[in-house]
Amino acid sequence: MSRRGAVQRKVPCLFVTEVKDEPSAKRERQPFKVLATDTITGKALEADVHNAVPTEKVDGTCCYVTTYKGLPYLWARLDRKPTKQGEKRFKQFLYSLEDCKEFVWNVEEDFKPVPDTWxxxxxxxxxxxxxxxxxxxxxxxxxxxxxxxxxxxxxxSVVNYEAGVALVLKHHADPGVLEISPVPLSEILEQTLELIGTNINANPYGLGNKKHPVHLLVPHGAFEIKNPPALKQNDILSWFETCMEGKVEGIVWHCADGCLIKLHRHHLGLPWPLAETYLNSQPVVISFNRTKCDYDFEPKSLFHHFSMLDGQRFDRLKDIKFDA
Structure with a gap:
């Protein structure tokens, strides 16, 4: 599979942002919004964002495929966060506006413990x-x-280590069609992906249901935007609001130097999720070629359910249903 930049750390915004007060009963914990200005950041310009590849920002949770126990494994995102005391000390420093010196962390004392495998x-x-x-x-x-x-x-649920495969959503060979198929973990080694589905981020793509949850992996950069807007705030705003291809969570630009730059709908004051999204409106084919994946999956597994739909086509991604 073709690969683009991996998401290993926080991705910077395309535009310079500013914080605006936004008191709201629904946003009591965050009574402000971070909104984009119309100025492109110096970092984005340095990365030559004007010649970068724009891709759909998929709404899920970030994952990584790398080696564990000598085999390709799926890894979940786990950020090590400061203790209450460490965070308090950090915030006091930020609010003190002491620009003349840097904050010094005590890694052993200021941070919560993480598993030995972290x-x-x-x-x-x-x-x-x-x-x-x-x-x-x-x-x-x-x-x-x-x-x-x-x-x-x-x-x-989206990996089978015995068979060495992952359930991946990607483009089909036919233009405008998606495909769900098992992909060897060895083929996506050192890639980052987004886990989407029924129980992730309130399921913005309408996948599966409580009885039959559906989850899939999407390689970062998999869905290139074919008719992107110009890199001007008004053009991007119009594209988000009027184009079917713009019914996405955001855009991630993959720059030639490996740098990633993003823009979320929220940066422009637009809502997300939407009742209809570009991703869940596209037709999808289930491709479980047994000659490529000759393995008897457990009957209750997601792999088994999808293998029973091999060769079937659905008009929309969210139309996929398993037999009761």
């Missing part, structure tokens, strides 16, 4: 052998998804 995300800075937190005081990282994991059961 690894820091790539590209983060280290000091004296310890990973350093980002500007928000978090340490991005990953933990392996074990088979039949209760904590990461929805992650676990």
């Amino acid at each position: 690894i820091p995300a790539k590209d983060i800075e280290f000091s004296n052998g310890n990973p350093l937190p980002d500007e928000n005081g978090h340490m991005p990282g990953w933990v392996p998804v074990e088979k039949n994991s209760k904590q990461y059961c929805w992650h676990s």
Whole structure:
């Protein structure tokens, strides 16, 4: 599969942003909005964002495929966060506006413990052998998804380590058609992906139901935007509001140097999720070629349910239903 930049840390916004007060009963915990100005950031310009590849920002939870126990494994995102005392000290420093010096973390004391299997995300800075937190005081990282994991059961449902495959949503060979198929984990090694589905982020794509949850992996950068708007706030705003292709959570630009730049609908004051999205409106084909994936999946597994639909086509992604 073709691959683009991986998401290992927080992706910066295309535009310079500003914080505006937004008192609301529904947003008591965050009585403000972070909105985009019409100025493109210096970082985006340095990365040559004007010549970058625009792709759909898919709404899910970030995952990573890398080696564990000598095999390709799916890893779930787990950011190491500061303790209450560490966070309090950090916020006091931020509010003190002491620009003349840098905040110094005590990694051993200021952060909550993580599992022994936890690894820091790539590209983060280290000091004296310890990973350093980002500007928000978090340490991005990953933990392996074990088979039949209760904590990461929805992650676990989209991988089969015995067969060495993952359930992936991608483009079909026919233009305008999606495909769900098992992909060897070895083919997506060192890639990041988005886990979407019934029990992820309130299921904005309408996948599955409580009785038969449906979850899928989408490689980052998989869905290129064919008719993107110009990189001007008004043009992007109009595209989000009037184009079917614009019924997405946002845009992620994949730059030639590997840098990623994003813009979320919320940055322009637009709502998400939507009743109809571009992703869940497209036809989809189930492709479970037994010659490529010769394995007897457990009867209750998601892999088994999809294998029983091999060769079927649905008018919309959200129309996929399993027999009772």
